[in-house]
Amino acid sequence: MVQELFDRAANCLKEQLPFVLYSKPNETELVGVFQNNDTIHKVNDFTETGFVFAPFDLNSDAILLKMDAVEKVPLNLLHEILPIERDSPKNNTEEKVRYVKLISNAINHIDEGDFNKVVLSRKIEVDCKDDYFEIYQRILNVYKKAFCYFWYHPKIGTWMGATPEILVKSNGSQFTTMSLAGTQNSVGNDAPKWEEKELHEQQLVTDYIFDALKDKVISLNSSERESVRAGQLWHLRTEMKGTFAPNKFGDVLKALHPTPAVCGSPLQNAKKFILENELYDRTFYTGFLGELNMKSELSRNRNRRNQENSAYRSVMKTSELYVNLRCMQLFKDKAEIYVGGGITADSISEKEWEETALKSNTMFRVLDGK
Numbered sequence: 001m002v003q004e005l006f007d008r009a010a011n012c013l014k015e016q017l018p019f020v021l022y023s024k025p026n027e028t029e030l031v032g033v034f035q036n037n038d039t040i041h042k043v044n045d046f047t048e049t050g051f052v053f054a055p056f057d058l059n060s061d062a063i064l065l066k067m068d069a070v071e072k073v074p075l076n077l078l079h080e081i082l083p084i085e086r087d088s089p090k091n092n093t094e095e096k097v098r099y100v101k102l103i104s105n106a107i108n109h110i111d112e113g114d115f116n117k118v119v120l121s122r123k124i125e126v127d128c129k130d131d132y133f134e135i136y137q138r139i140l141n142v143y144k145k146a147f148c149y150f151w152y153h154p155k156i157g158t159w160m161g162a163t164p165e166i167l168v169k170s171n172g173s174q175f176t177t178m179s180l181a182g183t184q185n186s187v188g189n190d191a192p193k194w195e196e197k198e199l200h201e202q203q204l205v206t207d208y209i210f211d212a213l214k215d216k217v218i219s220l221n222s223s224e225r226e227s228v229r230a231g232q233l234w235h236l237r238t239e240m241k242g243t244f245a246p247n248k249f250g251d252v253l254k255a256l257h258p259t260p261a262v263c264g265s266p267l268q269n270a271k272k273f274i275l276e277n278e279l280y281d282r283t284f285y286t287g288f289l290g291e292l293n294m295k296s297e298l299s300r301n302r303n304r305r306n307q308e309n310s311a312y313r314s315v316m317k318t319s320e321l322y323v324n325l326r327c328m329q330l331f332k333d334k335a336e337i338y339v340g341g342g343i344t345a346d347s348i349s350e351k352e353w354e355e356t357a358l359k360s361n362t363m364f365r366v367l368d369g370k
């Protein structure tokens, strides 16, 4: 039962023990991972097994929750909770002036040829007095197509989110990734019409991924570009599937993160600009999270009973990692919502500001500010 899993997690909060609750896109299962002490386990080379929570800047530590206990329950929720009609404040002029200036500065750097695209972001503080489990339940109810998580480590913090973006999903040496960029508000069910700026912005991500992976994979193919919905928003997405050489998962992961969907291209120049100019620490926003190197057994031929079982079973490693977007860090009576957007030469500051406000609604709609 969901309530039992929530109770177990609530007890961990009380006892200050790390846990994560999550549900994968379109799945009807809620998973709880519980670590039975408050040690901070750091990831060394992504060959470890557990639930990883990695920052934007991998010069800081990626954290691994050990799967001391794992519990899975069907996701039939207790009662339907509707999203809250609460939109992000648009009249925060001081913050707007600062953000617009940051965008102009980035466009100057683009014009000077320092980079083609950079993803800029900001943090919005909001009062939040309600129960963490109420908030998480709203997230699960409202964003069924997203990876919905609630992560807690007493020495690091409490995070929640509903992300639409897969960083990488692997099964043995087969993997899937995606290029997600371009944003529009969804109006009714009308499919969006994309402008050149958004098509270009998303194409940069696709090209970057092909280039970053070219010497790390045996094959890589992409699907047609499509429009996908994430809550109230539309994005452009291209899916890519490939095969990497045995034991190269860590290399693929490090080559992918951070993609220009959250950083920019060329990578180093865009990242330098972000670290020097955003003037706040993204910490885990635009990092990644999820199952790392889970072992799954593959039976090759169940019918040949008189053969040694082991000859017909092989252990595969699977990982499923998501980019930490549409997320927030929770504190005692406030939340910090993180949002950003891709800036290119064609960006219009006012529109980029609006876009971050729209994105922040994903979390605003699950927070009750009473």
Ligand SMILES: C=C(O[C@H]1C=CC=C(C(=O)O)[C@@H]1O)C(=O)O
Residues within 6 Å of the ligand: 119, 121, 165, 180, 181, 182, 183, 235, 260, 261, 262, 325, 326, 338, 339, 340, 341, 342, 359
């Ligand atoms: C950086 C964010 O979104 C990324 C993912 C999809 C679309 C994006 C965009 O249109 O700029 C961003 O690249 C965010 O939600 O904070």
